[in-house]
Amino acid sequence: MNLNEEVELLKGVPIFSKVEQARLKLLAFTSERVNFGVGQEVCHQGDPGDTMYVILGGTADVLIDTPNGQITVAEMKRNSFFGEIAILCDVPRTATIKAKEPLATLKITKDMFYRLVAEFPEMAIEIMRELAHRLEDTNQKLRAATRAA
Template sequence: MTIEDEVRSLQKFRMFHNVETAKLKLMAMIADRVVFHPGEVIYAQGDASDAVYIVLDGQFKVSLNTSAGVIDFAEHVRGALLGEAGVLCDQVRMATITAETTVTALRIDREPFLQLLHESQPFNHAVMRELGRQIMDLNNICAQLVQRLPKGTPAADAGRHLAAPATSPVH
């Protein structure tokens, strides 16, 4: 695939509609085209956040390793931006991403991605809009989960760990 083909692919994604063609071309030039086969891990929870992925084609799932086991909590398809939060927050990967079908993506290393954010206001806004959309999706998931909690269950602060439930004294 040529650079121009990749730019045309990127322009089809709503996220990049307002990004300058020259910046999309630069992004396509600095990115590595990678292919993941079904079952292959794109990145694992706890890995260093060294790059961002733009999914050009395919479907993948998101899962978390917890003390209760692995929880698969989302499936996504082409047009997704992966790994940007870890890169922006300088944190390790918070989830594992696994290809469900053959996934073709552009992999942009951390520093070039951050430079693009700095140089292009439309690119910066595109990433912020995508992060905002993800936050809204997570808020909807949280609201659905809270509705399933037993009445009287205390609310949790995401910034702090929950204390162990208090036990009632036996009389």
């Protein structure tokens, strides 16, 4: 995949949709393209995190450690992003991300992430929206589990 194709893919990611093309080109150029095979971990719950990832292709499972073993709590696909919580909160990874099928990602460093958020406040709003959606989804699942218990 060439730089222009990566820029086109990044335009489809909601958090980058309002970022100008020249900045997306810089992001694509300065970020690392990383591919993962089926079953390969992208990151592991509890590990330190200083990068976020954007899925360019494929799907991944979001796994949480429990006393009874890992459980899948979500699936992420093209245009999804993850790892932002470790960057924003300076906390260890909150989940394990494992490739469900061949996975193509763009790895974005903490410094680049903060530069983009500083230059494009719209990006921060989109990240907050996504985090709010994830929180509401988690709350719904928790309410359902509590009713079932």
